Ligand SMILES: Cc1cc2nc3c(=O)[nH]c(=O)nc-3n(C[C@H](O)[C@H](O)[C@H](O)COP(=O)(O)OP(=O)(O)OC[C@H]3O[C@@H](n4cnc5c(N)ncnc54)[C@H](O)[C@@H]3O)c2cc1C
């Protein structure tokens with residue numbers, strides 16, 4: 133029986149994320165009401181954990197750092213089959229960069245106490261740094277394998293995993309405890325079931341603040357973040373565009389002719 | 398630090414694959430040289446591998462002043478634990494001002510671990526690096542339809558990763574010399590991660606980075622079938638196939654196909670973007686294309702301000718039509 137922690141992030145729905153824009157005048161973000169959803173790759177991380185739970189037995193904790201609204205995605209994870217949900221939420225956490233995020237999550241995971249395996253998504257759709265997994269590992273002194281695309285052997289002491297590299301893969305034997313960040317190729321995430329949602333109603337979400345984690349406020353959020361946004365520009369890459377008009381046939385003909393003229397076909 | 402240096406050295410982590418220095422490392426050294434001149438400091442490179450002494454010269458030719466060389470069988474493959482240890486302990490001692498690492502698979506793992514251990518900030522997938530009036534590194538990334546600059550004002554080193562192809566390959570001055578400092582490396586290392594096998598697939602399709610034509614599909618493909626049509630067009634044109642992030646998210650193709658800030662940088666003769674909106678994070682990867690064409694069904698799509706030719710069409714009908722035209726043209730020409 134493993135103790136598995138899955139790190140899940142609430143992100144603005146990627147399908148609507150382009151509505152978040154820089155205001156050219158004030159140079160601040162214009163955030164319209166884009167709803168928060170479970171980061172797509174974290175569904176693969178959850179699926180990996182659920183699969184281990186079903187085949188090997190595991191106690192599965194989903195943990196997220198975010199605003200109170202992020203509680204919904206933790207609930208979603210409970211409905212998917214997590215045994216415990218934890219939300220790290222505190223005003224002081226706001227504005228965290230990757231470093232402060234990973235630090236806070238690492239403290240949360242430490243407080244959970246038992247962790248043989250930590251799963252993260254390879255990247256979040258809004259931050260997209262891919263750093264949080266490796267940095268949690270660094271803070272907890274654990275090894276990390278990023279971009280895992282197959283878990284080939286999940287024995288009690290060490291796992292055999294296949295991870296993506298440039299034009300190929302790397303097969304590794306990794307001693308537990310360890311952090312793994314997962315790619316989409318690993319599995320196909322299940323969808324929420326009605327019975328899962330009903331069962332999740334009885335499960336509790338624990339909410340921990342900076343004080344619960346025993347960390348000073350200047351180590352988290354904006355003040356605990358080494359990086360900052362120093363400037364914003366609306367610079368874009370413009371070209372003089374010529375719109376090709378006509379019927380579909382004519383447009384296809386035109387484009388084809390341009391290709392032919394350039395010697396490309 | 399030399400006496401005349403005004404701050405700690407700039408570091409580049411040089412990557413080797415099967416004993417050969419990677420292009421990305423030379424590109425980074427080229428940029429770092431310029432930054433070092435601006436800051437009046439030394440450019441140092443860390444190179445780890447097995448029997449790679451002969452790979453030091455290109456590093457000097459590209460602009461390096463000093464190479465820290467770790468040369469041992471334990472380092473032949475990228476080994477996250479030992480690589481991290483070496484860089485962290487050396488950084489603790491030498492106090493670099495800036496550390497640049499390529500956004501390769503190894504770099505993407507190494508950079509965040511090193512940054513966390515050094516308790517410093519790290520900016521992902523930068524598309525430009527400049528020094529500001531306070532001698533601080535501005536690390537530019539596309540975001541929210543513009544560019545933002547990230548800085549790490551207090552902590553050191555300032556760390557960034559950069560994708561292949563963002564900076565040009567520098568002029569190589571073969572007469573340039575430098576100093577090699579050999580690092581002490583444990584002859585054996587009992588890591589928690591043991592690499593059993595490294596497999597490189599032979600690339601079946603045209604590699605994106607060197608293709609003359611790149612066809613990129615976006616979310617507008619709609620579904621797997623729409624994506625197949627775009628892939629067919631690429632095949633018809635003997636073009637390399639690229640995509641935007643939603644295509645990867647949908648699972649229509651793998652992330653090695655993705656073009657952009659966190660994917661690949663390409664510079665083809667011709668780029669055709671199909672069913673994609675023209676987000677900077679994607680288009681930043683094709684700014685160097687000679688001719689750019691976009692096909693999008695929405696005439697107001699931002700992509701139409703950023704290409705040379707625009708075609709307002711539904712790709713689901715237009716792509717098959719274009720394939721038909723090309724095939725017809727080819728058989729006409731054969732017949733003639
Ligand atoms: C940190 C970070 C890094 C990122 N890095 C990258 C990166 O490296 N590469 C990348 O690509 N993205 C990256 N992204 C994502 C990027 O911001 C955009 O979300 C993405 O590029 C948009 O892809 P798209 O244009 O295919 O989809 P959308 O923006 O959804 O656009 C789809 C377009 O298709 C058109 N369309 C719809 N149906 C049809 C049809 N039938 N025929 C023709 N046109 C149609 C629509 O009009 C629309 O313009 C990154 C995001 C973040 C936050």
Ligand SMILES: Nc1ncnc2c1ncn2[C@@H]1O[C@H](COP(=O)(O)O)[C@@H](O)[C@H]1O
Nearest residue numbers: 139197252253255256259261262263264
């Ligand atoms: N605020 C957060 N709460 C929980 N997990 C997170 C958070 N941010 C990032 N992660 C995890 O780290 C992964 C990579 O995120 P990122 O480094 O932002 O690309 C995500 O897929 C999550 O698994």
